[in-house]
Amino acid sequence: MDKNPKEGYVRNTPKTGNKLERQSSFTGSREEVFTESNHYDEVNSSEDYTRSLNYYGGESQARGKEKYVSQAEEVDNKQPDLQQILEEANQLPSKKKSRLPLIFVSIIFCLILVVGGIFFSNFLKSQEELKENTVRVAKAKEIAATSDLFEIDKDSLDSSVYIDYTLGIWSYKSNMIKDRDGFYIGELKRGIPDGYGVFYYENENNEGGSKAHGSHMLIGEWENGNLKKESTVERRLLAHIENAEDDITDIKYTFNDTWENGWFIHDEADGTYSYQDIARPKGELWSDWTFTGKVEVNGIGCISGIRKYSEDSYEEGEFEGLRLVKGKKHLRDGTIYDGEFQSGDLYNGIVYNSDGSVGYYVTSGKWEKR
Structure with a gap:
């Protein structure tokens, strides 16, 4: 490098100028190239865009046709079948799930508990x-x-x-x-x-x-x-x-x-x-x-049977109330009164001695010795 900057500057000027010229020339060529390229790109881009529009337009029309055909087919496919409509019309309407069974089961369960209790x-x-x-x-x-x-x-x-x-x-x-x-x-x-x-x-x-x-x-x-x-x-x-x-x-x-x-x-x-x-x-x-x-059922009295006294005497026969009316009265000494009685006394009948012999005859309350 030269010690004198000025000289160095003068000395280097031609080179710099050439360089600038070359750069300018290069720049001009690039602009030309750019312009041509850009024009080409514009032309090509415009054509490509047109073609793209035409392509996408065709594609869109084609897709539109396909979509229309598809929708038409779908609509055609969705046309109701008369037979199906009639069958569905004849079917009973589906019922919503009822809570009645659950309520019924709960009631039955409660009843079972109550009855069980x-x-x-x-x-x-x-x-x-x-x-x-x-x-x-x-x-x-x-x-x-x-x-x-x-x-x-x-x-x-x-x-x-x-x-x-x-x-x-x-x-x-x-x-x-x-x-x-x-x-x-x-x-x-x-x-x-x-x-x-x-x-x-x-x-x-x-x-x-x-x-x-x-x-x-x-x-x-x-x-x-x-x-x-x-x-x-x-x-x-x-x-x-x-x-x-x-x-x-x-x-x-x-x-x-x-x-x-x-x-x-x-x-x-x-x-x-x-x-x-x-x-x-x-x-x-x-x-x-x-x-x-x-004995009497509807009163206090004897009817027929044996009545025993505490002193070993007894009566057997028919009774009215509490008195013997017909039968035998056995005394303690062995004497027997046999016949009809009134007020507890022999009225008609025979009096037997203890040995079995006849002692008296009684008629209408009158006693007659044998």
């Missing part, structure tokens, strides 16, 4: 009732087996063995069925007498200057709250009669007969009597006897 509750109650019935029936049978038992003290009983109860019983005095309030010992079903059991009640009667107290007992099979129709029922009665001045009488009697609606079907039945008469005021025993045979 009731059944289980009733089962537990029946088991408890069965257990209690065992005790009740045992107590009723104990009473029935004790033949000389005519009174029951309610306060002495466990409350689990009895229920308070009212039973309609026919009254021969009133000639109608009357309700009797008492209590029942025995088997229960649904809280009412059903099965084996005892009904007990009491009554009071004050007439003619005497005071009477009655204890009544009915023993047998029960059905739906009543004594079972056409079943055999045992009746027990204790009549305690206090006369104001004379005596105190206790009468006990029992009998067994067929039960109907509220009472027995016969006027007489097989039974027993126990009679005690105690004099007042000393308390001496006037009469003491027992009877076995036919």
